[in-house]
Amino acid sequence: MEREISQKTNSGTTKEHTAGLLRSSKKWVRNAVTIGTLMAINSFFVPQRASPAEAAGMTREASEEAEVLNRYNIRSGKTVEPLVSKNWAGYIATVNQPIISGVKAEWTVPEIRKGKEGAGLVQWVGIGSAKSGDQMQLVTEEIIDKGNASYYAAIDLQPDYVVKLVGFPLKPLDQVEAKILLFPGTNNKWLLQITNLTQKIEIQRVHTYDSSRLWGEFIGVEATQLNHSSYQELADFKEISIRNCVVTIDNKPITINMLPNTAVVMVDRKSHLRYTPVRMRTDTTSFTIVPTAFSDGDLGTN
Numbered sequence: 078m079e080r081e082i083s084q085k086t087n088s089g090t091t092k093e094h095t096a097g098l099l100r101s102s103k104k105w106v107r108n109a110v111t112i113g114t115l116m117a118i119n120s121f122f123v124p125q126r127a128s129p130a131e132a133a134g135m136t137r138e139a140s141e142e143a144e145v146l147n148r149y150n151i152r153s154g155k156t157v158e159p160l161v162s163k164n165w166a167g168y169i170a171t172v173n174q175p176i177i178s179g180v181k182a183e184w185t186v187p188e189i190r191k192g193k194e195g196a197g198l199v200q201w202v203g204i205g206s207a208k209s210g211d212q213m214q215l216v217t218e219e220i221i222d223k224g225n226a227s228y229y230a231a232i233d234l235q236p237d238y239v240v241k242l243v244g245f246p247l248k249p250l251d252q253v254e255a256k257i258l259l260f261p262g263t264n265n266k267w268l269l270q271i272t273n274l275t276q277k278i279e280i281q282r283v284h285t286y287d288s289s290r291l292w293g294e295f296i297g298v299e300a301t302q303l304n305h306s307s308y309q310e311l312a313d314f315k316e317i318s319i320r321n322c323v324v325t326i327d328n329k330p331i332t333i334n335m336l337p338n339t340a341v342v343m344v345d346r347k348s349h350l351r352y353t354p355v356r357m358r359t360d361t362t363s364f365t366i367v368p369t370a371f372s373d374g375d376l377g378t379n
Contacts, residue, residue, distance in 0.1 A: 141329050146336075148327070149174055157339035164308045166343040166352035166366050167296035170324045170336040175290040179258035179325025180204055182295050183274070188249035189219045189226050189312035196221045196310040199299035200317060201233070202255045206291045210235055213286050214294070215255040215271050217247060221312060230271055234286050242271065242280050251275040258325060293324035295333065297366040298343060298352050313368075319354075320363040334361040 146153050151172060160169070170177075182202045189198060197220030205212035214233040219226060228247035233239045247253075252274040260266040265287050272279040297317040301309040322333040343352040354364040 142331050142335055145326050145329050145331060149176060152337060153335050155337040157337055159340040159342050162341050162343050163346075164300040164302055164343065165296055165341045166298040167294070167319065167341050167354055168322065168333060168338055168364055169295070169341060170293040170322075170333050170338045172291055172326075172336070175288075176326050177204055177290045177293050177324055178328070179256065179323075179330075180293045180295070181254070181256035181258075181321070181323045181325075181330075183252065183254045183320045184217075184297070185318060186217055186228060186247055186249055186251045186253060187219060187314040187317050189221070189314055192221050192312050193310055194221055194224070196312040197301070198312050198314060198317075199296070199301060200319070201294070201296050201299065202257065202322075203233075203294040203296070204257055204288055204290060204292065205235070205294070206289045209289045209291075211287065211289050212292075212294065213257060213267065213269075213284075213288055215257060215269055217253055217255075217271075219312060219314075226312075230280070232269055232282060232284070234284060242282075245271065245273065245278060245280050246276060247273065261328070293322075293333070293336070295319050295322045295364075296341070297354060297364070300343075316365055316367045318357075318363060318365045320360070322362050322364075332362040 143153075145151075149172065157171065180202045184200055187198060187200075189196075197218060199216055199218045201214040201216040203212045203214035212233070212235045214235075216231040216233055217228070218231060219228050221227075226249075228249065230242045230245045230247060230253075231239060232242065254272045254274055256268075256270050258268050258270075260268065260283075265285050267284050267286055267288075268281060269284060270279065270281045297319045298311070300311050303309055323330045324333060324336055325331070340354050342350060342354070345351045350369045352366050353369060354366050357363045357365060
């Protein structure tokens with residue numbers, strides 16, 4: 078899909094790094110972020126504690142969610158017809174106005190088995206829309222490189238900015254938290270933050286990027302598109318769970334189950350279901366993806 082964006086990064090010192098076998102080497106910019114600004118931004122993901130009066134009826138969190146939903150005439154929890162994809166599986170929260178200003182989720186880095194050279198998996202959270210091609214993503218990727226499994230994180234600002242995050246080690250079963258948030262008072266200045274909760278390592282980047290802000294995306298399985306007609310072979314894995322999926326609107330964190338949302342299911346070249354995200358019964362803000370037995374395992378071509 079052809080994509081266009083008018084701005085990709087802020088000005089500053091530029092370096093280059095290789096972003097894995099299937100991702101191009103691109104320029105990246107490290108931006109200074111003050112501690113006070115980061116605390117203000119991160120606070121948007123932490124709802125304040127309800128007062129005793131609010132606790133007697135509707136909690137402050139629920140009241141603020143309802144206020145935002147009513148303000149934009151959003152039907153709470155509306156489930157949209159599933160989307161069918163040849164290379165994605167996960168969930169998307171959708172709105173019809175450019176109002177999404179943040180996303181956050183957690184997941185466990187899956188362990189992939191040795192397989193064909195170049196086979197792999199991608200997980201990510203993002204903001205934008207595949208229809209307009211302006212997706213901004215925080216990524217973890219697993220890939221078979223020279224016969225061994227390799228694990229790394231990356232930033233992907235489509236259509237043509239991808240960079241591996243150097244100094245952010247990953248290994249199977251590490252717990253990861255990723256968040257993207259718009260700076261207050263701006264329309265296109267974003268904080269991208271990914272944390273390895275297991276190894277206690279965090280990386281933050283600031284980028285200027287024009288987004289449609291229509292989708293909050295939570296993707297557990299992606300096969301990288303190699304060209305217009307073929308996709309990366311997927312590596313074998315047991316399961317992938319994406320947890321605590323949150324979208325921010327007007328500086329208020331709203332769980333994915335409170336917004337119109339749709340499952341994205343992946344099919345193979347014969348249109349058999351390959352991966353279907355399933356909501357956890359006790360936690361409607363999380364989902365799990367496992368391979369489907371009916372697939373022949375070949376994504377094929379468009």
